Amino acid sequence: MKIYRTIYPTLHLAQEGNSSISAISSPCVFQRRSFLNFLPREDAGGGIYAEHDHSKDVMKSMMADFQIDPMLAEQLEQGRTLPASWYCDPVVYEAEKTRIFHRSWQYTGDIGQLKEPGDFITATIGDLPILVVRGNDGAIRAFANVCRHRGSEVVLECSGNRKTLQCHYHGWTYNLDGSLRTAPRSNEQASFVKEKFSLKSFALETWGPMIFVNPDTAAPPLEKVTAELPAVFERGQLDLARLRMRRHDVYEIAANWKSIIENFNECYHCPIAHPAFSKLIDVDSYKVETDHEFFSTYYGPLRQSRQNGVTYATLWPTVMFALSSAPMAMQVLCVMPIDANHSRETIDYYFTDDISEDDMRAYVELSDLVQREDIVLVESVQRGLRSRAVTQGNLMLSRERGIQHFQKLVYRFLSATE
Numbered sequence: 001m002k003i004y005r006t007i008y009p010t011l012h013l014a015q016e017g018n019s020s021i022s023a024i025s026s027p028c029v030f031q032r033r034s035f036l037n038f039l040p041r042e043d044a045g046g047g048i049y050a051e052h053d054h055s056k057d058v059m060k061s062m063m064a065d066f067q068i069d070p071m072l073a074e075q076l077e078q079g080r081t082l083p084a085s086w087y088c089d090p091v092v093y094e095a096e097k098t099r100i101f102h103r104s105w106q107y108t109g110d111i112g113q114l115k116e117p118g119d120f121i122t123a124t125i126g127d128l129p130i131l132v133v134r135g136n137d138g139a140i141r142a143f144a145n146v147c148r149h150r151g152s153e154v155v156l157e158c159s160g161n162r163k164t165l166q167c168h169y170h171g172w173t174y175n176l177d178g179s180l181r182t183a184p185r186s187n188e189q190a191s192f193v194k195e196k197f198s199l200k201s202f203a204l205e206t207w208g209p210m211i212f213v214n215p216d217t218a219a220p221p222l223e224k225v226t227a228e229l230p231a232v233f234e235r236g237q238l239d240l241a242r243l244r245m246r247r248h249d250v251y252e253i254a255a256n257w258k259s260i261i262e263n264f265n266e267c268y269h270c271p272i273a274h275p276a277f278s279k280l281i282d283v284d285s286y287k288v289e290t291d292h293e294f295f296s297t298y299y300g301p302l303r304q305s306r307q308n309g310v311t312y313a314t315l316w317p318t319v320m321f322a323l324s325s326a327p328m329a330m331q332v333l334c335v336m337p338i339d340a341n342h343s344r345e346t347i348d349y350y351f352t353d354d355i356s357e358d359d360m361r362a363y364v365e366l367s368d369l370v371q372r373e374d375i376v377l378v379e380s381v382q383r384g385l386r387s388r389a390v391t392q393g394n395l396m397l398s399r400e401r402g403i404q405h406f407q408k409l410v411y412r413f414l415s416a417t418e
């Protein structure tokens with residue numbers, strides 16, 4: 001496990017395993033992956049695929065290798081899990097990129113980082129580099145952070161402020177609205193039409209302080225997936241208008257992205273794996289709610305004051321929330337695959353301005369402890385699944401319905417034909 005921490009405004013720290021913590025210039029430098037492999041999609045109506053039809057044959061031959069057992073839907077219903085191979089097979093991961101990540105709403109950051117024109121943040125959705133920037137007109141837009149010249153990421157930093165977006169490779173320079181402003185030496189090429197080379201734009205919506213981006217510009221609106229989730233936040237006495245992001249932690253984990261979400265979706269493991277957490281929360285009374293199409297919710301009462309507790313929610317496909325009313329706090333956890341066997345999990349911590357340093361430290365320390373305990377679990381699961389000694393698991397449905405809910409969505413999206 002590797003951990004990167006940003007404590008706002010400027011302190012960046014890095015740690016590997018249990019080694020000592022050291023200051024670094026920016027976690028982005030370590031996290032950046034330069035490899036980018038666009039795969040096509042049958043529907044070329046919008047999003048990132050419109051100009052990539054030439055790759056259809058490659059995609060079709062890869063997908064021909066990915067066959068879904070026709071009995072799987074029924075098995076999931078009965079509490080059997082997804083096959084072990086789905087957690088380590090690169091072919092499944094390729095299918096997930098196109099059928100899940102490139103067409104879903106993903107949390108990409110905090111609107112508080114984009115106060116002024118030119119403020120930007122970068123993120124990754126699946127394997128897709130994303131750039132979110134506030135324009136001179138005040139609008140916030142999302143683009144593929146991929147230069148139209150030869151495909152370099154335009155911006156390498158995690159965040160910052162720029163008057164224009166100049167690619168660090170040959171200097172093609174884009175306006176904040178994504179249009180190409182200048183390209184060095186373009187006057188030497190009569191056929192060059194800069195209007196043809198705007199950055200690819202993506203759908204963007206906000207919910208409270210949170211920014212969500214969907215690479216599929218034809219996707220249904222965000223509220224189609226969040227549905228009644230804002231009401232769950234209200235019941236948890238969370239006032240999103242009062243929260244701002246104070247800390248951003250990154251964990252690099254040797255486990256498939258789905259295992260990390262599944263681990264979040266059950267507290268069956270809490271009495272054994274989280275002794276400190278289980279002293280505070282009555283884990284026997286943990287409630288699981290899976291009646292909604294695209295999210296599941298969880299609630300655990302405090303042992304000391306049973307009218308208070310912690311609320312968790314998982315929003316398809318990769319966003320997890322941990323909500324607390326005392327102190328008022330929200331964690332937004334987001335998992336992104338690095339490859340079939342490795343993932344990057346981010347935790348954005350939101351607090352109100354009036355929280356004391358001591359309360360904030362105590363909250364973060366318990367969360368980080370639980371996180372490290374969970375990483376041991378999911379990395380162990382990865383080694384077990386990769387061994388293929390067990391080809392399919394069996395859920396304890398009275399406690400693990402949240403996993404079933406999530407796995408049914410994975411099945412639904414991966415088996416969709418269009």
Ligand code: FES
Binds near residue numbers: 148150152168
């Ligand atoms: S790749 Fe961006 S300017 Fe060349």
Ligand SMILES: [Fe+2]
Binds near residue numbers: 263264270273274374
């Ligand atoms: Fe856990």
